[in-house]
Amino acid sequence: MKKILMIGTGGTIACKQTDAGLTPGLNAEDILSYIPAVKHICTVEAIQVLNLDSTNVTPKHWKIIVKAIEENYSNYDGFVICHGTDTLAYTAAALSYMIQNSAKPIVITGSQKPISKDVTDAKSNLLNSFIYAADDESQNVNIVFDGKVICGTRAKKERAKSFNAFSSINFPYLAIIQDERIIRYIPEVPVRGIPCFYYEMSDKVTLLKLYPGMNPDILSYLFSNYDIIVIESFGVGGMPESLMEKFYEEMDNLAGTDKLAVMTTQVANEGSNMTVYEVGRQIKQDFHMIESYDMTLEATITKLMWLRGMNYSNARLREAFYTEINKDILFKKS
Structure with missing residues (x-):
């Protein structure tokens, strides 16, 4: 069984309702408790590196995520990052440049509704992300959202409230996930060599x-x-x-x-x-x-x-x- 590291960063998926509005309040372990079925898919360990509304994510936070993956790269078969949706496409693109040539999958997901709500897309998005991260053919940086797998450099948030928030721009979806099965549209060419990690991102x-x-x-x-x-x-x-x-x-x-x-x-x-x-x-x-x-x-x-x-x-x-x-x-x- 594959061993996957889940990385919590906050976002709607981790939000709790407060008098001031939704704000991240659940940690990575809390989020995992809502999807007990994951134990049949892979072994999961979790760490919390940030606890932000993704509106507040900047390049310094991307560096924190990259560091967490680099430090744990040899110990896990893949990674699932829980992230807010508002800047998720920027983070997925940034990580595609900051972590290159990764034979291990780095999956980014989130939700339009908190995982603690009765009606939410969080549970399916997260479970699908682990299904994709635990598959032998998965690699590099991708987004899993609403049953679709989107290349990390091709995503755009096009809907503010609907569960099908993200589209793949000028490129097909890599795969879809239905009934816990991955249907791949584009076969992956296996990554060769070692991963490369980068940290310098210009503010100019x-x-x-x-x-x-x-x-x-x-x-x-x-x-x-x-x-x-x-x-x-x-x-x-x-x-x-x-x-x-x-x-x-x-x-x-x-x-x-x-x-x-x-x-x-x-x-x-x-x-x-x-x-x-x-x-x-x-x-x-x-x-x-x-x-x-x-x-x-x-x-x-x-x-x-x-x-x-x-x-x-x-x-x-x-x-x-x-x-x-x-x-x-x-x-x-x-």
Whole structure:
């Protein structure tokens, strides 16, 4: 029987009702007590490393989770992380870059309702996570939620209340879990070699979401204070005419530095392609801009945090950004 380590971090799954609203109050052992059927699936031990509403999760908390997995990696066959849903997709993407080449499964799950409620998705999500973590073919960082297995770099929370909160963006579900059986849609290519653990995540990456009528002066502030600006543009990616003069001025000032602008899209599905329209083609050509193509915003942000944390030059960062990690990018035309 496989030996799995459950890592508690708080989140809705661990919440109790208080006068001030729901707040994490159950520890990992408490949560486990609600799914006694797990003893037929695997042997479970539990640790609590955080006790947060996931709104409060930051890169320093990702490092704590990574450290817990690295320190226990040789002692367990897999890991299940209980996490709040609001930033779960960011954590799954971040862990995909911070823990690479893992032949052991690292499963992240949570719930839309606390596990202590009579009506909850927590029990099925957690039990399914152990089923997936205890399977011989499971590996790397994935999310298990609502009976679906989502690659860690491909998830997005698209529903605030419904149990089917997460979708897999621009990539199929890896598997579904029905009646305690895993039905795999995509066979895993077995991981070879040893796992790699990373801890440095740069805080010099920021996001600019474009909207009609935006004041161009914001560009000066962001380029002065951050190394990488991810521009969340409209459609397949471009720059409004009202921002173009200031954008060119700032990009010209960055010439010869290690600062970058990276283009992504506000549209969840089908990705960017800056060469389609004049508003994107010209700036991509003039500045050889990186764009995210079919990557999720969560993966784009966390991958750039990781790459800038590695202190790569712009040329090496560009190459590494377009290098696929845990199925994060398929379409590449750098």
